[in-house]
Amino acid sequence: MNINHHLDDATLMSYSAGSLSQGMALVVASHLAFCSACRERAEMNDAVGGVLLESLDAETIEDDMLAAILAQIDEPLERRIVEPRQAIPSLSDPEIPVPLNEYVSGPLDQLEWKRIVPGVAYYDMPWQGRGVSRLLRIAPGKSMLTHTHNGNELTLVLRGSFSDEVGRFCRGDIADLDDQIEHQPLVDSDEDCICLIATDAPLRFTTLFGKLVQPMTGF
Numbered sequence: 001m002n003i004n005h006h007l008d009d010a011t012l013m014s015y016s017a018g019s020l021s022q023g024m025a026l027v028v029a030s031h032l033a034f035c036s037a038c039r040e041r042a043e044m045n046d047a048v049g050g051v052l053l054e055s056l057d058a059e060t061i062e063d064d065m066l067a068a069i070l071a072q073i074d075e076p077l078e079r080r081i082v083e084p085r086q087a088i089p090s091l092s093d094p095e096i097p098v099p100l101n102e103y104v105s106g107p108l109d110q111l112e113w114k115r116i117v118p119g120v121a122y123y124d125m126p127w128q129g130r131g132v133s134r135l136l137r138i139a140p141g142k143s144m145l146t147h148t149h150n151g152n153e154l155t156l157v158l159r160g161s162f163s164d165e166v167g168r169f170c171r172g173d174i175a176d177l178d179d180q181i182e183h184q185p186l187v188d189s190d191e192d193c194i195c196l197i198a199t200d201a202p203l204r205f206t207t208l209f210g211k212l213v214q215p216m217t218g219f
């Protein structure tokens, strides 16, 4: 897989520190499943975090707490993605990154997609929490509504491709955007573009239409 767009350092550090929302952590873990370059960076962050903890004055931290923290750091990345973990059998669909397997009920084409407008549908992750966490499916030539963010937004491409003001994003690429960017992704592949999206706050639409449909879509 040829990946051109990667995670920001700040996002990777928040992931290593366990401070991302559940949905954002799922998107990060799914990108890491695709991307060896970001996996190496994440492992380096974990190693640095471990050294920092081990260098702390032993009297300033309870033994039990230190052991628990170090045990968590030693855990392989794949084992501490998001809670709750559910015992759903692993799927053989290669389109779905392993961390996402646990939260979808079948291959992408067999999910119960909910249509927002013609050519745009979504599938929500099975939890309610901070921000938004869902799969988004957009038909060729369609664009998502122009929006900015109250917080960060992560978008991982699972199928197809889109372009926006930042560049072109294909399978495995991640758009790691902060609240400074206003963008309107346009699907430029021949097939539907399917992305895993998470935000840590609701999106803020900048068009009148977007503002009108926002109460319906929950974005």
Ligand SMILES: [Zn+2]
Pocket (backbone or CB within 6 Å): 003, 005, 006, 007, 031, 035, 036, 037, 038, 039
């Ligand atoms: Zn990467």
